Amino acid sequence: MITRRAFLLVGVATAAQAQLPPNIQQIRKQAFDEAIGKVVGNAPVQEGRVRLDVPPLIDNGNAVPLAVEVDSPMTEADHVKAIHIFTERNPQPNVLTAHLGPRAGRARVATRARIADTGTVVAIAQMSDGSFWSHSVKVIVTLSACLEEGLI
Amino acid sequence: MARVVVNVPAEAKRGEVIEIRTLAGHPMETGFRRTQLGELIPRDIIRTLVCSYNGVEIFRADLHPAIAANPLITFTTVAVESGTLEFRWTGDNNYSAAHSAPIKVV
Amino acid sequence: MRSAVFAVLLCPFVVCAQIPLEERRSGYEFMSRETRAMQDDDITGPAVLWLLDGEALWGKLGCAGCHGDAKASMRGVAVRYPALVDAKLVSLEQQVRHKAPQLPYESRELLALTAYVAHQSKGMPIAVQPIQPHVDAGKAFFHRRQGQLNLACSQCHDDNWGRKLAGNAIPQAHPTGYPIYRLEWQTMGSLGRRLRNCLTGMRAEQYALGSTEFVELELYLMWRARGMKLESPGVRP
Numbered sequence: 001m002i003t004r005r006a007f008l009l010v011g012v013a014t015a016a017q018a019q020l021p022p023n024i025q026q027i028r029k030q031a032f033d034e035a036i037g038k039v040v041g042n043a044p045v046q047e048g049r050v051r052l053d054v055p056p057l058i059d060n061g062n063a064v065p066l067a068v069e070v071d072s073p074m075t076e077a078d079h080v081k082a083i084h085i086f087t088e089r090n091p092q093p094n095v096l097t098a099h100l101g102p103r104a105g106r107a108r109v110a111t112r113a114r115i116a117d118t119g120t121v122v123a124i125a126q127m128s129d130g131s132f133w134s135h136s137v138k139v140i141v142t143l144s145a146c147l148e149e150g151l152i
Numbered sequence: 153m154a155r156v157v158v159n160v161p162a163e164a165k166r167g168e169v170i171e172i173r174t175l176a177g178h179p180m181e182t183g184f185r186r187t188q189l190g191e192l193i194p195r196d197i198i199r200t201l202v203c204s205y206n207g208v209e210i211f212r213a214d215l216h217p218a219i220a221a222n223p224l225i226t227f228t229t230v231a232v233e234s235g236t237l238e239f240r241w242t243g244d245n246n247y248s249a250a251h252s253a254p255i256k257v258v
Numbered sequence: 259m260r261s262a263v264f265a266v267l268l269c270p271f272v273v274c275a276q277i278p279l280e281e282r283r284s285g286y287e288f289m290s291r292e293t294r295a296m297q298d299d300d301i302t303g304p305a306v307l308w309l310l311d312g313e314a315l316w317g318k319l320g321c322a323g324c325h326g327d328a329k330a331s332m333r334g335v336a337v338r339y340p341a342l343v344d345a346k347l348v349s350l351e352q353q354v355r356h357k358a359p360q361l362p363y364e365s366r367e368l369l370a371l372t373a374y375v376a377h378q379s380k381g382m383p384i385a386v387q388p389i390q391p392h393v394d395a396g397k398a399f400f401h402r403r404q405g406q407l408n409l410a411c412s413q414c415h416d417d418n419w420g421r422k423l424a425g426n427a428i429p430q431a432h433p434t435g436y437p438i439y440r441l442e443w444q445t446m447g448s449l450g451r452r453l454r455n456c457l458t459g460m461r462a463e464q465y466a467l468g469s470t471e472f473v474e475l476e477l478y479l480m481w482r483a484r485g486m487k488l489e490s491p492g493v494r495p
Contacts, residue, residue: 055292059426059495060441063220063304065292090218091184096225099212103205103229105169110226112296112304114182114218142425144442144495146459149188155310159301175302179444221444222304 028089035093036124039084040132045124050135052085052123054113061141063112068123070107070133074100080107082126089119115141158239160253164231172211173226174201176241176249182217198243201225206235215243231257276416277430282486285429285494288420293441297493305373305439305491308366308446312374315367319358332378337385337488340392340477347392349473350376351448363467369446373437376490384434384488386480396478399471405462426495432483433476435492442495449476 021027036045054066070080079102085095098109107125115121122136155177164170176198183195195217203211210229229237234257241249286294296303315321316328325331339350351372355361361368400411414423415431422428436449443451450467453475457464465471 055290057290059290059293062444063296063441065296067226087218091182092217094216095218096216097214098225098227099214100227101210103208103210103232104227105230106228108226108228109213110224112220112224114220144426144440145423145428146455147442148455148458155307157302157306157310173302175304175306177307222307224302224304226302 025089028091028093032086032088032093035086036084036122039097039124039126043130043132045132045134047134047136049133050083050123050125052121052135052137054121054137054139056137056139058115058139058141060144061115061117064115064139065110065112066121067108067110068098068125068135070125072107072125072127074102074104074107076102077128079104079128080125081128083107083109084124084126085113085121086124087113087115087119087121089117090114091116095121115139117141156239156241156249156251158237158251158253160237160255162254163256163258166231166233166257168231169228170231170255171226171228172203172237173224174203174239174251175222175224176201177222178241178243178247180215180217180219180221180223184217196244196247198223198241198247200240200242202240202242203227203229204238204240205229206233207238231255233257276412276482277419279485282432282483283430284432284434284486284489286435286489286492288427288429289493289495293493293495296439297435297489303439303493305446305493308370308373308437308439308491309377311366311370312372312377315371316374319367319371321357321371324357328374328378332375334379334382336376336379336490337382338387340386340389340473340480342389347389347470347473347477349449349468349476351450352468352473364448364451366446369437369448372448373446373491376436376488379488380490382488383485384480384483386477386484388481389477392474392477393481395471396474396476396481399475400478400482405457405460407461409460409462411456411460431479432486433479434483434486435489435494437490438492438494440494446491449479 049071051069058064068083072080080100083098086093087095095113096111100107118140120136120138122134124132124134157175159173161170178198181193181196185193197217198215201213211227213225237253239251336350340347354372403410414428419428419430433449437446439446450472453472
């Protein structure tokens with residue numbers, strides 16, 4: 001039998017722990033930029049050659065189908081080495097890194113991701129010649145109604 | 153019941169680019185969720201999927217907590233020769249799953 | 259959202275009818291194209307894992323001993339439940355448990371077996387009987403104002419379907435795809451689990467999985483959905 005005092009203490013502790021810092025957006029944006037930085041270094045990232053297919057309006061952020069296709073001949077001389085996917089508003093920005101190569105035939109990868117909040121998803125293609133190409137999509141995440149724990 | 157599903161065409165023409173679809177049963181616990189009492193549920197995810205074609209690695213994926221539960225990963229490869237495609241998933245808490253699929257290249 | 263609330267408040271003063279049979283649409287039609295594609299993916303859709311488990315359990319638990327090949331013997335079964343068995347109203351899951359009562363509600367095994375059995379009726383029209391007094395009890399539940407919001411199921415699902423609630427369209431609440439892989443749960447679950455989520459959303463009294471109230475409500479919901487095609491296992495947000 002939990003005492004009222006213990007219950008209140010747990011409640012306060014939970015609320016304190018669950019409280020996100022007020023500059024959370026800034027923190028996450030910084031983490032997002034850093035994660036991309038780790039991959040590209042100081043190299044410029046150009047928009048183009050990459051197509052990120054993700055629904056602009058998402059039914060439920062727990063499973064979002066996404067596909068990335070890169071325009072590349074996928075030959076030994078000219079191919080996509082890796083496709084990196086990031087998202088801006090998740091607690092952690094990395095989604096997937098797919099290591100490809102000329103054996104892939106096509107630079108295409110698909111998965112289902114978790115997108116926590118409305119924001120940007122970006123796919124970056126790392127080419128064999130050292131260049132980086134990207135495509136960003138802004139997505140809106142909606143909540144399902146009537147949940148297990150009653151947030152709505 | 154560790155379950156994986158792999159979809160590979162049984163037969164392909166030499167040089168054809170084939171699509172490989174994989175599905176693994178795994179909760180992909182992010183490490184960001186909390187219990188009703190506020191305790192953090194530890195991260196427990198699949199970290200890597202590797203595909204080898206007759207022993208040569210042709211695809212590798214690094215998965216992060218942002219991959220949805222029961223991860224689907226779809227990719228392609230060139231059907232170069234008949235043989236076997238081997239798939240291996242590894243993750244936290246010594247998670248390991250494997251699957252083999254034969255391919256006939258004509 | 260405001261228009262939905264306003265319409266709901268108006269309801270006692272306006273005649274609020276049940277959905278005409280020809281206007282009934284499955285929850286599938288309220289989902290985005292991408293979510294629908296997840297349900298239609300027979301090979302790597304998220305529910306496939308449970309179907310495979312169900313198929314394995316059908317053998318392992320000895321169901322095949324009496325029922326043989328499920329593809330033949332279970333065809334047309336799921337669309338008839340809830341039904342009377344030995345004069346008692348039972349849901350499909352309760353019937354699936356009839357020789358495996360050790361399987362708890364919402365266990366992976368029971369969900370997998372139920373999904374596998376239900377899947378054998380995929381594409382068939384829902385065909386339950388309006389068994390009395392159960393179907394009337396279920397109907398009363400659906401139309402009864404409950405909980406802190408004094409809200410009845412019918413006020414959202416008969417009167418305001420199609421309008422938005424928290425950014426998502428309110429579906430008509432037809433159990434055309436159970437058990438479902440609910441994206442919100444990130445796993446497979448039963449109609450009972452979904453109904454408990456509804457009652458949480460309504461701030462109303464909860465009922466237990468497998469309770470008479472839930473089985474009667476399920477009978478009413480299936481009767482209300484009669485003729486609609488079964489999609490099990492479905493994917494829903």
